[in-house]
Amino acid sequence: MTQTVYESTVVYLPSRIRAAAIYCSDGRVGEQFDEFLQNGLSLPRYDRVALPGGPACLAGHPQVHLEEKGVVDELDFLVKVHGLERIVLIAHENCAFYTERLDLKDRRLELVQRADLVRAAAYARRVTGLDVVQGYFARIAGERIRFESVEV
Ligand SMILES: [Zn+2]
Secondary structure, three states: OOOOOOOOOOOOOOOOOOEEEEEOOOOOOHHHHHHHHHHHOOOOOOEEEEOOOHHHHHOOOHHHHHHHHHHHHHHHHHHHHOOOOEEEEEEEOOOHHHHHHOOOOHHHHHHHHHHHHHHHHHHHHHHHOOOEEEEEEEEEEOOEEEEEEEOO
């Protein structure tokens, strides 16, 4: 016999929104990303693709070749099975993936992250065939996160 240990108060709705977001798995920004996507972009129930560095894995860095393959496979699945039509890419300030795994620091960091959003968007469009790919940069402002649109 199975025993329920918890019942979520969030209502389950089976319809899909046909949008996915690729963002960093850093738990300190997860709820803010969720709020932005659901309230700021009006994308409830969007599909999540979360991994360290988020869209950095689609920007051609050799350090993340394996992750790149995994995310491309996942996007392919989402297009075929979930009818994906839109992809949102989010990079965030002070991302440890960039500072530790790619060893980037200071002012150069944000420039690389913004360039990576452009590269990742082009790659995502190519592998999925989708046109609607959007980029955002999440900036830390004290205790708040502000989302800036990035032309990709
Ligand atoms: Zn991060």
